[in-house]
Amino acid sequence: MSEHRHGGGAVLTGRGTRRFALVGSPNSGKTTLFNALTGLKAKTGNYPGVTVARYEGLTSTGAGDVIVEDLPGTYSLDPISPDEVVVTEVLDPAIGEHGTPTPDGLVAVLDATALRRSLGLLAHVLRTGLPTVLVLTFTDDLARRAGSVDTAALAAALGVRVVPVTAGNRSQVAALRRMLESVDEWPAPAVLPPTEPVEAAAWTRSVLGRAAYEVPEVDLRTRRIDAVLLHPLWGSVVFFATMFAFFQTIFAVAAPVQGWVESLFGRLGTVAQEHIGNPWLAGLVGQALLGGVGGVLVFLPQIAMLFVLIALLEGVGYLSRAAFLMDRVMAKAGLEGRAFVSLLSSFACAIPGIMATRSLPSARDRLATMMAAPLMTCSARLPVYVLLIGILVPDGARVGPFGAQGVVMFGLYVLGALSAMTAAWVFSRLGGRTSLAMPFYMEMPSYRLPKPSTAAIAVWEACTAFLRKVGTIILVTTVALWALLSFPARGTDELGAAGVDPSDQVAVSAYVLDHSYAADLGHAVEPVFEPLGYDWRINIGILSSLAARETFVATLGQVGAADNPDDPGAALRAMTVESGPRAGQPLFTAPVTASLLVFFVYALQCMSTIGVMRRETGTWRWPGIAFGYMFVLAWGMALLARTLVGLFA
Amino acid sequence: MSTVSRLLAQRVTPTSGADGILGTRTLADLQPGDRARISGYAVDLPAATRRRLVDLGFAPGGVVDVVRRAPAHDPVVYRVAETEMAIRRVLARGIHVERA
Numbered sequence: 001m002s003e004h005r006h007g008g009g010a011v012l013t014g015r016g017t018r019r020f021a022l023v024g025s026p027n028s029g030k031t032t033l034f035n036a037l038t039g040l041k042a043k044t045g046n047y048p049g050v051t052v053a054r055y056e057g058l059t060s061t062g063a064g065d066v067i068v069e070d071l072p073g074t075y076s077l078d079p080i081s082p083d084e085v086v087v088t089e090v091l092d093p094a095i096g097e098h099g100t101p102t103p104d105g106l107v108a109v110l111d112a113t114a115l116r117r118s119l120g121l122l123a124h125v126l127r128t129g130l131p132t133v134l135v136l137t138f139t140d141d142l143a144r145r146a147g148s149v150d151t152a153a154l155a156a157a158l159g160v161r162v163v164p165v166t167a168g169n170r171s172q173v174a175a176l177r178r179m180l181e182s183v184d185e186w187p188a189p190a191v192l193p194p195t196e197p198v199e200a201a202a203w204t205r206s207v208l209g210r211a212a213y214e215v216p217e218v219d220l221r222t223r224r225i226d227a228v229l230l231h232p233l234w235g236s237v238v239f240f241a242t243m244f245a246f247f248q249t250i251f252a253v254a255a256p257v258q259g260w261v262e263s264l265f266g267r268l269g270t271v272a273q274e275h276i277g278n279p280w281l282a283g284l285v286g287q288a289l290l291g292g293v294g295g296v297l298v299f300l301p302q303i304a305m306l307f308v309l310i311a312l313l314e315g316v317g318y319l320s321r322a323a324f325l326m327d328r329v330m331a332k333a334g335l336e337g338r339a340f341v342s343l344l345s346s347f348a349c350a351i352p353g354i355m356a357t358r359s360l361p362s363a364r365d366r367l368a369t370m371m372a373a374p375l376m377t378c379s380a381r382l383p384v385y386v387l388l389i390g391i392l393v394p395d396g397a398r399v400g401p402f403g404a405q406g407v408v409m410f411g412l413y414v415l416g417a418l419s420a421m422t423a424a425w426v427f428s429r430l431g432g433r434t435s436l437a438m439p440f441y442m443e444m445p446s447y448r449l450p451k452p453s454t455a456a457i458a459v460w461e462a463c464t465a466f467l468r469k470v471g472t473i474i475l476v477t478t479v480a481l482w483a484l485l486s487f488p489a490r491g492t493d494e495l496g497a498a499g500v501d502p503s504d505q506v507a508v509s510a511y512v513l514d515h516s517y518a519a520d521l522g523h524a525v526e527p528v529f530e531p532l533g534y535d536w537r538i539n540i541g542i543l544s545s546l547a548a549r550e551t552f553v554a555t556l557g558q559v560g561a562a563d564n565p566d567d568p569g570a571a572l573r574a575m576t577v578e579s580g581p582r583a584g585q586p587l588f589t590a591p592v593t594a595s596l597l598v599f600f601v602y603a604l605q606c607m608s609t610i611g612v613m614r615r616e617t618g619t620w621r622w623p624g625i626a627f628g629y630m631f632v633l634a635w636g637m638a639l640l641a642r643t644l645v646g647l648f649a
Numbered sequence: 650m651s652t653v654s655r656l657l658a659q660r661v662t663p664t665s666g667a668d669g670i671l672g673t674r675t676l677a678d679l680q681p682g683d684r685a686r687i688s689g690y691a692v693d694l695p696a697a698t699r700r701r702l703v704d705l706g707f708a709p710g711g712v713v714d715v716v717r718r719a720p721a722h723d724p725v726v727y728r729v730a731e732t733e734m735a736i737r738r739v740l741a742r743g744i745h746v747e748r749a
Contacts, residue, residue, distance in 0.1 A: 075701070075704045075705055076657070076700070076701060076704035077651075077653050077654060077657060078654055078657035078658055078660070078697070078700050078701070078704065079650075079654055080697045080698065080701055085650065085651075085654070088650075088651045088653065088654045089650075089651050091651060091653065092651035092652055092653065094651075094652060095651060113731060113732075114730065114731055114732045115731075116706075116730045116731055117705070117706040117729070117730040117731070117732055120703075120704055121704070124653060124657060127653045127656060127657075128651075128652075128653045195656055195657055195659075195660055196660055196661065197660060197661070197662060197703050197708055197709070201708060201710065215731055216731060218728075226716075226717065230717055230719075230726075232720045235720070236720055320735075324719055324724060324726070324735050325719060325720065327719065327723070327724050327735075327737070328719060328720075328721040328723050328724075331737075337724075439698055439701070439736065439737070439739075439740045440724065440736065440737050440740070441701075441705055441734055441735065441736045441740075442724075442734070442735045443732055443733065443734050443735075444726055444733040444734070444735060
């Protein structure tokens with residue numbers, strides 16, 4: 001059994017291991033069943049060439065382990081988008097050669113309360129000719145709503161085996177597992193169901209009649225809750241309250257934990273540097289390695305919180321309602337309601353926001369949302385904004401009744417959000433005009449109590465996937481940047497010759513940095529940033545912020561030889577231009593500071609975001625495009641900001 | 650394209666033949682609480698979209714109830730085949746209905 005860590009093809013492969021696929025509509029209880037079968041033994045990847053998440057896991061049967069694949073939820077095997085084509089190709093033995101092994105058997109998962117519609121999908125599934133069993137979910141809901149179905153008669157009418165499984169019930173799942181052992185003996189229907197709409201409708205009526213199907217009543221509980229939650233006024237009030245609480249929880253719960261992670265690794269780094277004699281090794285372990293590991297782990301609290309909340313809201317059924325309420329607004333950006341949660345989450349951090357795009361059924365919308373998400377003002381930009389606004393706007397300045405610093409900060413948030421919506425609009429346009437060919441539709445599921453295990457598995461899956469696939473990228477980048485910033489190393493003689501006191505840590509680190517490879521790079525890229533008014537020292541800061549934006553503050557502190565590198569405002573204000581026509585004048589003038597602020601609004605300075613885009617799209621192409629377009633945008637807008645502020649200042 | 654998809658793509662979905670006829674009603678013309686029967690699709694609705702509508706339960710002959718509208722009256726939740734499905738008005742305008 002080997003595991004492919006790059007996107008494309010199967011996630012799990014194993015010679016001779018049987019493979020089953022779960023097929024069903026969204027909200028059919030398919031994922032609950034998948035979790036009940038595979039638990040924590042699930043892996044994600046991508047289908048080859050498309051941005052569609054692929055879930056596979058192992059489940060044990062009496063005849064050994066088998067692979068279970070959770071196919072994306074669908075209402076039809078008649079595809080209307082490229083991503084749906086790929087999924088239907090998985091079910092065709094004739095197209096088994098591009099790394100998409102055909103399942104040995106299919107498990108069709110149908111919602112018993114929506115059986116009349118779901119039998120249409122089952123008819124498509126049976127037409128594939130693959131051995132199929134039917135799992136009937138939500139039979140408890142069917143009974144509660146005064147409906148009923150005779151499963152034995154349904155099995156006889158369809159010619160396939162039927163097993164009811166309610167909310168991952170253990171003994172029912174065990175019955176399904178036993179069934180998976182004997183795929184070679186599964187009965188097949190004597191006559192395949194018709195496909196032409198009129199005949200198909202007649203077939204459905206006849207099957208339902210023979211299965212003594214009693215149609216469930218309207219779900220009054222759901223209707224009553226929706227009367228409030230989707231009310232034009234109260235629904236909007238509840239929506240904004242929920243989203244505010246959602247956002248606050250991510251911040252309020254995750255931020256202190258992130259603080260602990262940061263201070264723990266900061267302390268570990270200090271301890272390492274004190275106890276390791278060799279200064280290079282001490283720097284490598286203390287700054288690069290521990291800093292890198294801390295820089296990876298620091299994202300986990302936010303990812304975990306976000307996925308707990310999304311799993312709970314989705315399990316209850318509220319996520320569809322939120323998307324319904326927001327669809328009109330998102331449509332203006334060429335997206336649909338479901339993209340909203342992703343963009344909102346990106347205010348905290350683009351990484352969980354990009355991971356949350358998995359709930360979008362259309363690959364075009366997923367890519368457009370991913371390309372836009374990093375423009376939302378994430379929490380890592382805050383320290384940079386605080387520092388630069390402190391330089392740009394005097395402390396006591398006011399705009400009407402508001403503090404001017406707060407107004408500038410708010411303006412940057414608005415600028416980020418508007419730019420993100422515009423970017424989403426452009427990218428969804430580039431993805432082709434498909435408003436009617438690929439229409440928006442979304443089922444409003446009945447309200448249900450969420451299963452805590454589903455939330456737990458969602459969090460586990462998101463966190464482990466992030467650590468496994470993005471952790472390495474972040475770690476490698478951190479070490480590489482550390483090396484650029486700290487080498488070549490300087491001996492005591494050289495420091496003495498340059499007039500630096502070797503016992504003065506601040507002076508030494510400033511000297512090493514000023515003569516590092518990063519400084520050479522900073523000089524080399526001067527022509528690029530010269531029009532924006534940045535000199536090689538600011539360039540070092542921008543270079544170091546490629547790992548993570550907040551690094552900019554500490555690096556500039558080091559460059560400016562500030563006594564307290566975490567609060568270098570005063571040292572930066574004192575810095576002057578070294579050469580050229582502006583020599584001797586302050587470096588951080590209003591136009592330059594404003595242009596830096598705008599640069600940080602747009603530039604994709606975050607290796608973790610790039611890593612997570614690589615993981616979610618399965619290729620380096622999209623992170624490349626994102627980095628490129630955001631850099632060009634950042635440069636252009638920064639030049640504009642410098643020019644405009646220069647006119648007024 | 651898989652074999653089953655090719656087969657399903659051959660499905661015929663009727664236009665209602667009522668395009669341009671005065672008084673033709675579409676799903677988008679109904680109010681919450683209204684009930685109607687789907688009579689067919691507008692000519693300009695792509696064939697693949699019509700086939701998807703059939704698979705979602707918006708099939709000719711099917712009975713539709715209008716459940717509720719979003720605050721800006723778009724999208725709208727319809728009840729078809731015992732399920733509640735939200736679609737946008739632009740799509741609802743392509744679905745012709747008659748009195749149930």
